[in-house]
Amino acid sequence: MTSKKMNKFELILDAAVKVFAENGYHGSQVSKIAKEAGVADGTIYLYFKNKEDILVSLFRERLGELVGKFEASARESATADEALRRICELHYTELEQNPTLAYVTQIELRQSSLELRKAIGQALKPYIDLIENVLVKGMDEGTFRAGTDVKLTRLLIFGAMDEVVTSWLISGRKYSLSGQIENTVSFFLRALKP
Amino acid sequence: MTSKKMNKFELILDAAVKVFAENGYHGSQVSKIAKEAGVADGTIYLYFKNKEDILVSLFRERLGELVGKFEASARESATADEALRRICELHYTELEQNPTLAYVTQIELRQSSLELRKAIGQALKPYIDLIENVLVKGMDEGTFRAGTDVKLTRLLIFGAMDEVVTSWLISGRKYSLSGQIENTVSFFLRALKP
């Protein structure tokens, strides 16, 4: 069994994703997560400081992986255009293929204190930075217009994609999210052209 | 005094904005709102179904006013370009001048159940529709590229602005939000040009 070797930390995190997605953060009792993970309530507290810490860890771990993929993907891209396209592709397809995670990150993780929101912001920082790097690279290449306000633009791009994902989730995932890649990227590239 | 005539409903709503902004939704006890409003706890329940209903009403009422302004502003605009610029102007300046409301709508209102998120979506619908109308108008005028996916683009535009506002709030309002209007609008217009 891999479950034997799979450490409790990951086990609990997996259970938490499921329970949070089904019941929301405030609707998820710690005991419910413990039950789902097949451990005792107290065991949770051997691996997490408290309930909120489960949420933060969830974000850090799972989003950390994603950000890693983003970085790898961007690195492989020859041009800034290509990099931006890949970022959007990954953003949409990863969340589309992982609707439970999408649900937790887009809906549940937002239901938290300012304290936590800042922690989340911290975890997202590398992603936002990645977008910024692509913008700088594009300007260096001459692909993107010189004088672009990168601090602002990275927010516009991230916010735009983020809203598309949330809207897709709230609609009940009635349409294809990856189907929006082409138009989304075109929108960004036109806006960025010199 | 208008306070004599000002009905309890508005009185409680005003108190709620203040209390929610100071303590967050989950940190705001109904009794605290009642105290701030100068009414008894029970009185709240003569005007609102439950605690969540205060939040929903708050959103509907206060955002309703805002959306009214948006519509009026858009109607006065001769061109779609102009209309889009005014929307962004209003979006940023209104929230910049009303940081308490901004805080509640951008941060606190998001800390809520899917149920409520849908209600909020409902309240925002007219605003999203307004953006859509401007896009259609622009295509009709020939100012915006034909074949623009309006359903997607309205989300990109709203999401982009929304993220900029949230980021500004979380940063502690250290810079001017209205100072971002020019670059934000340029970004959108370039993206939309034929």
Added chain:
Amino acid sequence: MTSKKMNKFELILDAAVKVFAENGYHGSQVSKIAKEAGVADGTIYLYFKNKEDILVSLFRERLGELVGKFEASARESATADEALRRICELHYTELEQNPTLAYVTQIELRQSSLELRKAIGQALKPYIDLIENVLVKGMDEGTFRAGTDVKLTRLLIFGAMDEVVTSWLISGRKYSLSGQIENTVSFFLRALKP
């Protein structure tokens, strides 16, 4: 019904004496006290800050009454001898007639944090002071030996009586406590004679 007029504060305090005496402080759940008092759990917290506050209030209220009696009794005494006798009489008879209160004050109230021990000490202060005053009076009268260390002696007297009461309780109240008055007082008076 007096229970209609009897305020909840006293009602809860009475219930607490009973429950504490039966189960000890740590064995007494707040819910058990509430049930005994015939109120809801939450009601307790309208009258007391927390569980420990019930104990402190209990001490302050009930012991306050006792100390009042002691003071009245001492005031009526013509001589210091007489006053000391009355103090011992009251001390033993009041607790003998009120074994539940005796149990709580001698056994349960001691099972508490240093914090609480200090609060209890504060509540007992007037009683200790009263003994001190009697000692001073006796020295003035010439009944008690001059140069008696009142700070020490008041402790010796209080501690001696306190131990007798506790021992009587732990023994299961198998003998008469008031039957010890004569010998106890004689012991003190002999020790105090010039």
Added chain:
Amino acid sequence: MTSKKMNKFELILDAAVKVFAENGYHGSQVSKIAKEAGVADGTIYLYFKNKEDILVSLFRERLGELVGKFEASARESATADEALRRICELHYTELEQNPTLAYVTQIELRQSSLELRKAIGQALKPYIDLIENVLVKGMDEGTFRAGTDVKLTRLLIFGAMDEVVTSWLISGRKYSLSGQIENTVSFFLRALKP
């Protein structure tokens, strides 16, 4: 090193005295005692039945030593007067020189169930008996008044000294405890003289 030979039982007991003194009984987790002793949590249960048993053992062992000293000291005394003086001397000086033990026996050990209180009473029995023997000896010698109620008097004497020690501890040990020996003993002897 004696620590090599010093068995775990004593090791844990020493750790317990320290931890109890610092945190109180209810504030002392078994794991904290284990850590202080440098053993695993589970090891505790190889030497003690449960948490309360640590407290009882502590009392029995450490107080047993003390009582041994008391007995030796009393045996060496020629007269009952002398014996009583030595008992008081030892009582005050031992606890004064060992404030940690004093704290545990006077304050923490009292924070316990009736069950435990009885066990403590049992451990103190030899000490109380010792006082009783001295009283009997004094009566035989003719030093103490005939007809003294020894069962009562031993309690008065023990309770008086006990209160002095507790009061000294609660005051923060601001004055000398051994400085109270002379007056305490005089008080007892006067009370006991024929």
Added chain:
DNA sequence: TATGAATGAGCCTTCATTCAT
């Protein structure tokens, strides 16, 4: 309408104890 005292369901967390290794 308005009040606010009373309700009581609900839940996170602690920690003494066990047991497979």
Added chain:
DNA sequence: GATGAATGAAGGCTCATTCAT
């Protein structure tokens, strides 16, 4: 004997909501 990860029962407290006045 020794370990320490795992257990899971237990309980103090909060607060949205009700209802007699």
